[in-house]
Amino acid sequence: MDATIRLALSKGRILEESLPLLKRAGVEPAEDPLKSRKLILDTNSPDLKLVIIRAADVPTYVRFGAADLGIAGKDVLMENEGDGLYELVDLKIARCRLMVAEPVGLAARDDPKSWTRLRIASKYVKTTQRHFAAKGIQTDIIKLYGSMELAPLVGLSDRIVDLVDTGKTLKANGLAEVEHIADISAWLVANKAAMKMKHARLKSLVDRLAQAAG
Numbered sequence: 242m243d244a245t246i247r248l249a250l251s252k253g254r255i256l257e258e259s260l261p262l263l264k265r266a267g268v269e270p271a272e273d274p275l276k277s278r279k280l281i282l283d284t285n286s287p288d289l290k291l292v293i294i295r296a297a298d299v300p301t302y303v304r305f306g307a308a309d310l311g312i313a314g315k316d317v318l319m320e321n322e323g324d325g326l327y328e329l330v331d332l333k334i335a336r337c338r339l340m341v342a343e344p345v346g347l348a349a350r351d352d353p354k355s356w357t358r359l360r361i362a363s364k365y366v367k368t369t370q371r372h373f374a375a376k377g378i379q380t381d382i383i384k385l386y387g388s389m390e391l392a393p394l395v396g397l398s399d400r401i402v403d404l405v406d407t408g409k410t411l412k413a414n415g416l417a418e419v420e421h422i423a424d425i426s427a428w429l430v431a432n433k434a435a436m437k438m439k440h441a442r443l444k445s446l447v448d449r450l451a452q453a454a455g
C-alpha cells in the first residue's frame with residue numbers, strides 16, 4: 242500500500258480554519274495553500290500530502306481511499322450518510338447551523354407545528370427529506386447548488402434549507418430562521434481500510450489533530 246498519507250480538504254472556509262489547527266498539530270504546507278493553484282501540496286512531513294478539492298467531494302475521495310483522511314463539514318457528511326467513513330474527531334471549526342428559513346412576512350404568521358407539506362429549495366436534498374420525513378411532513382424539494390436565499394424571493398420555493406452563521410445573508414434578503422435542523426462543524430473523517438492498513442501513522446496524526454482541536 243502507498244506509503245504516503247493524503248489529507249483531503251476544501252478551499253475556502255474549511256481550509257482557512259484548518260491551517261491554524263494543522264499548524265498546532267505540527268503540519269505545515271510547503272507553500273501557501275490559499276495562494277497556490279496546486280491541487281496536491283507537500284508538507285513539512287515527507288509522507289503527508291494535502292489534497293485540495295471541492296467541499297462536497299471530500300467524502301467521495303475518502304470513501305474510495307484516494308485520500309486516507311479528510312476534513313468535511315457535518316452538513317456534507319449528513320448529506321452523504323451511509324458512505325461508510327469513520328467520523329473521527331469534531332474539529333469544532335467552520336461552525337454554523339443548518340436551518341429552515343422563509344420570508345419574514347411568512348415567518349410572522351407561520352407555525353411549524355401546522356406544517357403538513359412544504360416546498361423547499363436546498364442543496365441538502367437528502368438531509369431535508371430525512372428531517373421532515375421523521376416528523377411526518379411531506380416535502381417537495383427543489384435541488385439547487387448555491388444562492389438558496391434567492392429561491393423564495395422569486396417564487397421558486399416557499400422556504401429554504403441552508404447554513405446560517407451570522408444571519409446577515411438571510412437578513413439582507415428579507416428571510417428569517419424558522420426551524421433548526423442541526424448544529425454544524427467540520428469533522429476529521431477517515432477511510433476505513435486505511436485506518437487498518439496505515440494504523441500507526443494515521444493514529445499519531447489523528448491524535449495530534451484531536452489535541453489541537455481541544
Ligand code: PRT
Nearest residue numbers: 252253254296314315335336337404405406407408409410
Ligand atoms: O464554494 P463551493 O461551491 O466550492 O463549496 P461550498 O460552498 O460548500 O464551500 P464553502 O467553503 O462555502 O463552505 C464549506 C463548508 O463551510 C460548508 O460545507 C460548511 O460546513 C462550512 N460553513 C460554515 C459554511 C458556513 N459556515 C456558511 N455560513 N458554509 C457556507 N456558509 C454560507 C451559507 O450557505 C450562506 O450563504 O454563508 C452564508 C450565511 O452566512 P451568514 O454569516 O450570512 O449567516
Ligand code: MG
Nearest residue numbers: 253254296387
Ligand atoms: Mg461556497
